[in-house]
Amino acid sequence: MARTTVAVVGGGPAGMVFALLMARAGVEVTVLEKHGDFLRDFRGDTVHASTLTLLDELGLGPSFAEVPHQLVEKGQVMTDAGLVTMADLRRLPGPHKHIAFVPQWDFLDLLADAGKREPSFHLRMNAEFTGVTRSGGKVTGVRYRTPDGEAELAADVVVAADGRSSSVRAEAGLPVHEFGAPMDVWWFRLPRNEGESGSGMGRFAQGEALVLIPRGDYYQCAYLIRKGTDERMRAEGVEAFRARVVKLVPWLEDRTEAIGSLDDVKLLDVKLDRLRRWHADGVLCIGDAAHAMSPIGGVGINLAVQDAVAAARILAAPARRGRITPAVLAKVRRRRWFPTVVTQAFQRRIQDSFLKPTLDGDRAPTPGGVPRPVALMQRFPWLQAIPAYLVAIGLRPEHAPQFARRAPEKITRS
Secondary structure (H helix, E strand, O other): OEEEEEEEEOOOHHHHHHHHHHHHOOOOEEEEOOOOOOOOOOOOOEEOHHHHHHHHHOOOHHHHHOOOOEEEOEEEEEEOOEEEEEEEHHHOOOOOOOEEEOOHHHHHHHHHHHHOOOOOEEEEOOOEEEEEEEEOOEEEEEEEEEOOEEEEEEEEEEEEOOOOOOHHHHHHOOOEEEOOOOEEEEEEEEEOOOOOOOOEEEEEEOOEEEEEEEEOOEEEEEEEEEOOOHHHHHHOOHHHHHHHHHHHOHHHHHHHHHOOOHHHOEEEOOOOEEEOOOEEOOEEEOHHHOOOOOOHHHOHHHHHHHHHHHHHHHHHHHHHHOOOOHHHHHHHHHHHHHHHHHHHHHHHHHHHHHHHHHHHOOOOOOHHHOOHHHHHHHHOHHHHHHHHHHHHOOOOOOOOOHHHOOOOOOOOOO
16 A cells, blocks of 8 residues: 555645645655646635735745736725725735736646655645545545546545545544525626726625626626525526626626526535534644635635645644644644634624625615725725735735745746
């Protein structure tokens, strides 16, 4: 049976950042990614200011700069009177007063290329997790499937970075506390014309909500629907959906034909939950596997990356000594518990007090179509720094440990 020190299940942002940092600590780490590449659309494409700072610390800033991306400095709301700002990232501390939108596959490819420079980093594509191995109640490795058949990998610890429907955490029997969500999201694309706003924009009306994220020559669009109404709304047909979009944002009328059919519209089943305990003997959950976040604010990736950095800092030395105990694993949850709980509390507040009444049609339109908190931010612009900081940096930003830092350099992309 093959062996590694750390087996990481899932090659998303959390898994790849964690694996890169562990490899730079000299720890043998193997990532199992079930797909043959990273090319999945409508995944979280946000690289936050705190992650941009992390990339600088890792020496990856110059390489990231060469990846096609868009920088966004404001979060705005579309009102009857025009655009108003609710989050001004130019007020952020530090060198990155913006967030970047980049196709997630490019970001993951960059991390993979950086990892391959480390002799203890191993990435296995087309390797689908099928179960854990145990000895005396302790998780001792994983079973996985490849095109060549079944295989096993022994490990001192298995790190679950396999997302909100984590198979690893289910195998480990870790209980999940679900908070529920009043909405799901329809993702789709619409053309973006040259010269249009480069800010993220949201439009909220009675029973309707749409968010536009600028992505070069197109908008990545998030249309919010009430939880569980996907099938009914699809039955209404594509013409009815186009009409809904135009009703919300009339200036999109000339481009809704880009929605050829509802096959172009992808459903995100929104979840908001977290584990009460993030570990068992021999296994640790991070990112969405430990706490599924609502898409509100697009902060899920930010918390996942920061989980990965904290976990690598805590686990690196014990892993080198071969002493990753449950007590060591428990430190990761203690480190990341506060930002997770507080961020989810904000998301639940926004869901319950604003989004649910909006989608249910219970919220009366505000004067000028401006939500009251946003109107307050127009009166006192310094308040726009608060949501900017919470979204782009977070409550407990994690910095690269010293063992993972490198001088800036450009990495040859594979």
